[in-house]
Amino acid sequence: MKVTLGDPPRRGYRTGSLPVVPKVDIAVVVIDPSVEAKIRTKHFPLTAEDVRAALVYGRDVETRWDSHETHGLRLVARASTHDGVEFIAFLLPGNEGDPEGGTFVLKTAIPKPVT
Amino acid sequence: MMSVVTDMGTDMEYEREPTWEEAAAEFDAAEPVELARSPRAITVVYRYADRIFTATSPDVRGFRITGRSLHETRDLVRQDLERFLDAVVEVRERFPAATPEISTATVGRGWLKAVSLPGIIVTSSSSTAGAFVSSVLASHRRARSAS
Numbered sequence: 527m528k529v530t531l532g533d534p535p536r537r538g539y540r541t542g543s544l545p546v547v548p549k550v551d552i553a554v555v556v557i558d559p560s561v562e563a564k565i566r567t568k569h570f571p572l573t574a575e576d577v578r579a580a581l582v583y584g585r586d587v588e589t590r591w592d593s594h595e596t597h598g599l600r601l602v603a604r605a606s607t608h609d610g611v612e613f614i615a616f617l618l619p620g621n622e623g624d625p626e627g628g629t630f631v632l633k634t635a636i637p638k639p640v641t
Numbered sequence: 642m643m644s645v646v647t648d649m650g651t652d653m654e655y656e657r658e659p660t661w662e663e664a665a666a667e668f669d670a671a672e673p674v675e676l677a678r679s680p681r682a683i684t685v686v687y688r689y690a691d692r693i694f695t696a697t698s699p700d701v702r703g704f705r706i707t708g709r710s711l712h713e714t715r716d717l718v719r720q721d722l723e724r725f726l727d728a729v730v731e732v733r734e735r736f737p738a739a740t741p742e743i744s745t746a747t748v749g750r751g752w753l754k755a756v757s758l759p760g761i762i763v764t765s766s767s768s769t770a771g772a773f774v775s776s777v778l779a780s781h782r783r784a785r786s787a788s
Binding site: 548549550551552553564568569573575576579582583584585587588589590591592601602604607608609614616628634636637638639 | 658659660661664665667668670671672673674675676677678679681683700701702703704725726727728730
């Protein structure tokens with residue numbers, strides 16, 4: 527489901543479940559051990575720690591808001607790890623009422639297949 | 642017969658994982674938002690053992706650079722991190738402790754002399770290791786041998 531952004535955008539203003547946040551800062555990425563295990567087992571050679579380092583410190587990180595029917599508001603980020611593995615990560619805001627807070631919970635990350 | 646019920650929850654980790662194509666399609670359909678980073682820093686720790694300098698970072702797992710000299714290692718670290726790090730990220734370097742002399746356990750005679758770190762660490766060859774014995778230590782030894 528895609529939600530149209532409000533116009534003019536205001537800081538913190540919400541349209542549906544998608545926040546109109548002009549900018550997002552990924553300062554802290556929370557990783558549950560089960561997510562770390564899932565990424566290690568299902569998405570080799572990616573690890574959640576690689577994803578965290580890339581999202582928090584890496585260059586060329588692209589971020590997008592997605593309003594999912596089941597999971598609600600998600601941040602979808604595309605980046606590359608230090609070892610050059612390109613991936614797309616799905617994160618939930620750590621503080622639901624403050625998507626600008628900078629804290630996100632990593633849910634999964636999918637590596638780009640090597641051709 | 643007793644059955645065990647496990648709370649599987651409703652989290653995404655129990656669902657089928659999207660393929661790369663599905664994830665890319667979701668990314669393309671989502672609403673772009675600018676990433677604005679607040680100032681932050683990573684730490685790079687330098688170690689010396691077996692005549693090799695090694696740089697690692699607790700903030701970037703898998704980051705490991707080795708070199709034959711501190712100067713070379715720092716250059717390699719700079720090149721590597723320039724390729725990976727966002728421009729706002731500051732790099733804080735931590736060097737071996739600034740003690741008058743450091744003897745690595747593995748080398749035994751591989752002495753290091755730290756000069757006003759984080760500047761230059763001068764390595765000596767094993768044949769001239771005695772040149773780095775500090776004057777304080779030498780005076781203690783003289784006092785011991787005299788008594």
